[in-house]
Amino acid sequence: MHNRAEIRLATLADAEAILEIYKPFITDTVVTFEEIVPSVSEFRQRMAFVLKECPYLVCVVDGRIVGYAYAAAYRSRASYRWNREVTVYIHPEGQRKNIGTALYYALIEILKKQNFATLLAVVTLPNEGSARLHERVGFKPCAVFNQVGYKKKQWHRVGWWELALIPPEQAPVEPILFENFDEPSFLAELFRKAAEFVKI
Numbered sequence: 626m627h628n629r630a631e632i633r634l635a636t637l638a639d640a641e642a643i644l645e646i647y648k649p650f651i652t653d654t655v656v657t658f659e660e661i662v663p664s665v666s667e668f669r670q671r672m673a674f675v676l677k678e679c680p681y682l683v684c685v686v687d688g689r690i691v692g693y694a695y696a697a698a699y700r701s702r703a704s705y706r707w708n709r710e711v712t713v714y715i716h717p718e719g720q721r722k723n724i725g726t727a728l729y730y731a732l733i734e735i736l737k738k739q740n741f742a743t744l745l746a747v748v749t750l751p752n753e754g755s756a757r758l759h760e761r762v763g764f765k766p767c768a769v770f771n772q773v774g775y776k777k778k779q780w781h782r783v784g785w786w787e788l789a790l791i792p793p794e795q796a797p798v799e800p801i802l803f804e805n806f807d808e809p810s811f812l813a814e815l816f817r818k819a820a821e822f823v824k825i
Contacts, residue, residue, distance in 0.1 A: 630684060630685070630686050630820045630823035630825055631820055632682060632684055632728065632731050632819040632823075633683060633816055634680065634681065634682060635682060635683045635693060637669050637672055637673060639690060639693075640665055640668050640669040641665045642689075643683065646692070646714050646715075646716050649717075655774070656749055658749070658776055672695075675695050675697055676804065678698065678804070679696040679736070679803050680696060680736070681694075683728075684724045684728055684823065691718065691719035692713065692725065694712060694714075694725070694728035695712055696709040696710065696712075696744070697710055698710070707797045707800060708743045708744070709741050709745070710746070710747065711733075711744050711745070711746050712746075713725050713729060713732075713758070722823060722824050723822045725758045727819045727821075727822035730818070731818075733762065733788070734815055738811065740798040740800045742789070742790055743788070743789055743790065744764070744787065746759050746785070746787075746788075747783055747786075749783055750783060750784045752784075756786075759788075764787060764788045765788070767785050768785040769783070769785070770782065770783045770785070
């Protein structure tokens with residue numbers, strides 16, 4: 626019998642479960658350059674801040690969160706407001722099951738609907754799995770920064786990927802903040818389609 630996968634919006638009540646996924650990436654890897662595990666309260670505040678402007682999604686399998694993805698602002702200057710930096714984390718038991726693809730599929734479609742123009746993703750190198758995921762959903766490598774993150778007693782390289790949501794000759798439309806995004810039917814159908822990507 627196949628487990629049931631669901632893609633949905635995260636709620637602040639999910640903070641502890643999401644942080645449990647993120648925590649080992651902080652303590653055991655260089656995937657993130659964060660070094661101190663935040664408290665659940667702090668992490669919940671981060672989520673609340675993101676949800677004002679952008680989607681925060683989770684993948685749930687049989688009632689358990691196994692992955693999450695979100696978008697956040699890229700720099701603060703006004704002319705950067707059409708860009709968003711995207712992030713995805715998958716529990717080790719959920720990897721290689723298209724969960725990242727499902728989350729990104731939904732996330733990207735919502736960000737398009739919000740009128741964002743360019744998405745950026747940052748990956749500590751080397752990371753072939755993350756590179757393949759981003760390129761599978763349409764991102765293209767655009768830059769490499771050398772010697773920018775020092776963790777686990779060594780320097781690390783960082784690769785940047787970009788995804789244009791509108792053609793370069795098109796002027797952008799003012800973004801819609803996620804707290805003002807009222808599209809329940811669109812989201813329900815999108816999440817249904819996204820869940821079909823998951824292979825459990």
